[in-house]
Amino acid sequence: MTDWNTYREIEDLLFREAHLLDERRFHEWLDLFADDAIYILPLRENLQGDVPPAGHPVIKDDRDMLRARVHALHSGHSNAEAPPSMTCHMVANVVVDEVSQGEAAVRSAFMIRQVRKQHDEAWWTGRRHDALRLESGGWKIFRREVLLDGTILPRGIHIFF
Amino acid sequence: MSSNQALHEAVDWRNGRIAAGVNFDEQLYRTERRKVFDRAWLVVGHEQMIPRPGDYVSNYMGEVPVIVVRDSGSQVRVLVNRCPHRGNQICVHDRGKTKGFTCSYHGWSFSLDGTLVGAPMEKALYGRELDKAQWSVERVKNVASFHGLIFASFDPDAPPLEQWLDEDTRWWLENFVLALPLGGLEVLHGFHRNSAKGNWKIVAENFIGDNYHFFAATHHSYFSAVSAFQNAGELIPIVTYPDVARAGVTLRELSCGGNGRATVLGLGLVSIEDDVLHEQDLADAKRLGREAVEWVEYRHRRLSEVLADRPRKPFGFMNGLLFPNLGLMGNYSPMLGRHFHLFHPRGVLEHESWQWTMVEKDAPQSVKDIAVQRVYQGQYMAGLLAPDDIENFERIVDAGRPERSWSRPMNYGLQLDREVEGESGLPGRLGPNPNEMNQRQFYRCWLQMMEAA
Numbered sequence: 218m219t220d221w222n223t224y225r226e227i228e229d230l231l232f233r234e235a236h237l238l239d240e241r242r243f244h245e246w247l248d249l250f251a252d253d254a255i256y257i258l259p260l261r262e263n264l265q266g267d268v269p270p271a272g273h274p275v276i277k278d279d280r281d282m283l284r285a286r287v288h289a290l291h292s293g294h295s296n297a298e299a300p301p302s303m304t305c306h307m308v309a310n311v312v313v314d315e316v317s318q319g320e321a322a323v324r325s326a327f328m329i330r331q332v333r334k335q336h337d338e339a340w341w342t343g344r345r346h347d348a349l350r351l352e353s354g355g356w357k358i359f360r361r362e363v364l365l366d367g368t369i370l371p372r373g374i375h376i377f378f
Numbered sequence: 379m380s381s382n383q384a385l386h387e388a389v390d391w392r393n394g395r396i397a398a399g400v401n402f403d404e405q406l407y408r409t410e411r412r413k414v415f416d417r418a419w420l421v422v423g424h425e426q427m428i429p430r431p432g433d434y435v436s437n438y439m440g441e442v443p444v445i446v447v448r449d450s451g452s453q454v455r456v457l458v459n460r461c462p463h464r465g466n467q468i469c470v471h472d473r474g475k476t477k478g479f480t481c482s483y484h485g486w487s488f489s490l491d492g493t494l495v496g497a498p499m500e501k502a503l504y505g506r507e508l509d510k511a512q513w514s515v516e517r518v519k520n521v522a523s524f525h526g527l528i529f530a531s532f533d534p535d536a537p538p539l540e541q542w543l544d545e546d547t548r549w550w551l552e553n554f555v556l557a558l559p560l561g562g563l564e565v566l567h568g569f570h571r572n573s574a575k576g577n578w579k580i581v582a583e584n585f586i587g588d589n590y591h592f593f594a595a596t597h598h599s600y601f602s603a604v605s606a607f608q609n610a611g612e613l614i615p616i617v618t619y620p621d622v623a624r625a626g627v628t629l630r631e632l633s634c635g636g637n638g639r640a641t642v643l644g645l646g647l648v649s650i651e652d653d654v655l656h657e658q659d660l661a662d663a664k665r666l667g668r669e670a671v672e673w674v675e676y677r678h679r680r681l682s683e684v685l686a687d688r689p690r691k692p693f694g695f696m697n698g699l700l701f702p703n704l705g706l707m708g709n710y711s712p713m714l715g716r717h718f719h720l721f722h723p724r725g726v727l728e729h730e731s732w733q734w735t736m737v738e739k740d741a742p743q744s745v746k747d748i749a750v751q752r753v754y755q756g757q758y759m760a761g762l763l764a765p766d767d768i769e770n771f772e773r774i775v776d777a778g779r780p781e782r783s784w785s786r787p788m789n790y791g792l793q794l795d796r797e798v799e800g801e802s803g804l805p806g807r808l809g810p811n812p813n814e815m816n817q818r819q820f821y822r823c824w825l826q827m828m829e830a831a
Contacts, residue, residue: 262472262568263472265471265473265474265476266476268475270567271566272565272567272735272750273566273568273751273753275570276754279615281607281615284615285607285615285755285762288602289599289602294598294602296770297599298599334772334776335776336776369573369730370572370760372574372768373764373767375765
């Protein structure tokens with residue numbers, strides 16, 4: 218069992234992250250990631266028998282690519298985000314599996330409702346496997362794997378999980 | 379639009395005037411299912427997706443679920459995913475390897491070629507009454523491969539595939555889309571799928587020739603992101619596209635086919651004799667190492683040989699569509715993988731996009747890796763471009779759904795009298811860029827099929 222203070226620090230980070238995203242403070246959100254961070258969202262498929270895995274993921278971003286996405290969102294020209302989506306990121310089931318040598322393995326679940334314009338919306342649910350590292354400014358995410366539920370996306374992705 | 383005459387008036391492709399009802403009218407949608415999707419040759423996959431007997435992928439032909447499977451004799455079959463007994467699906471996986479298919483309702487089982495091989499308690503319940511030959515899964519009648527690309531058609535009177543793909547279309551497919559002179563392409567497994575609002579034709583016509591939206595409005599946030607890196611003197615981490623504003627660059631729109639029973643192929647942003655793009659490839663390759671540079675130089679040389687007899691030399695193209703629903707993207711650089719999209723109709727107001735990725739097979743791994751990455755970072759459902767298009771489709775549906783809006787013609791008149799302009803001696807017709815001739819050709823082909831008896 219992880220000690221209570223560490224658990225609370227990490228859970229608090231994930232809760233604060235959710236608020237940053239819903240408040241569209243994307244630059245501050247980006248600061249939660251380490252310089253060598255990697256953000257992966259694998260393709261989910263229903264497979265039978267002995268077949269090769271998917272040839273590429275849906276998302277595999279390094280920090281520069283995450284910056285490019287944040288640039289696009291803040292450019293004032295994002296068609297997909299005009300007007301901005303209203304989102305609520307709900308994060309739950311936070312479990313800190315392992316803490317050693319300043320690194321932590323964390324699992325969490327999320328449910329997001331994204332509302333676009335008047336009638337359009339999407340529900341996104343899934344789980345995240347995060348790897349965190351204790352740096353000078355506190356815990357930073359250096360690897361996030363997003364296991365999004367669903368084989369066919371309900372719309373294009375222009376939010377973060 | 380119940381009569382052919384009303385439809386003919388609504389789809390005045392010659393004058394670039396098409397009534398919005400084509401994307402909203404339920405009745406028309408049902409006719410379209412019968413006359414377009416039940417008759418056309420449709421792409422259902424690639425042979426490399428199913429290399430071994432028993433390998434299969436699930437797909438759709440229009441709204442009909444099909445299984446694309448290699449049978450025990452290595453023949454590619456396209457089976458309607460429906461048990462002949464009581465109509466249940468016999469396969470519920472996206473892809474797999476299997477010995478056969480068993481229905482979950484009563485357990486009838488079928489071999490890889492769709493033959494009924496067994497029913498539980500057959501002897502006790504049916505005696506000798508179950509004629510197995512009569513109760514196989516429906517096999518799609520026409521299946522043909524074009525250099526690995528699998529086409530299927532439900533139409534017993536479908537023209538041969540070589541007629542559906544006319545000579546000009548085949549030239550572009552062979553030399554540019556499938557890169558045969560470079561050793562061909564390699565499939566990356568898995569369909570990348572999203573659902574979206576909007577009739578399938580809205581996304582299809584966007585792919586076949588809408589290079590106006592690309593620079594004019596829709597994708598400004600992408601261009602802003604590119605400039606942010608450029609202005610900071612940093613390496614741009616995402617895909618960049620041929621620049622229409624660049625001096626000394628010839629960009630064209632190209633259209634093939636459409637005569638008789640030949641389908642239409644439209645290609646956009648066809649770059650002609652583009653040394654600038656080649657230089658860009660070389661600069662990318664230098665960062666990847668010697669092997670990459672050699673590949674870029676080799677393919678450039680190889681392409682010049684293929685085009686030796688042509689007065690002008692195309693370098694590549696960016697977007698395209700093979701009617702009715704195979705979208706193409708990313709064919710202008712070895713550093714960008716090739717997107718193949720299937721736009722499946724899902725009722726009159728929605729569609730699904732099923733995309734798979736291919737890269738140049740003989741390229742070194744470093745080139746393949748960057749090519750794949752640039753696919754999913756660009757015109758892709760979670761990339762920096764496609765979500766902006768999906769947003770437009772949603773708005774089009776909200777604006778166009780009321781019936782009173784269906785009859786007013788929309789404007790497809792860009793460069794109407796300049797259908798053919800520029801280089802001769804290349805297969806197909808080349809027009810200026812941007813230009814809406816490919817959208818007009820799309821509706822010409824569509825109307826032809828809709829008006830056929």
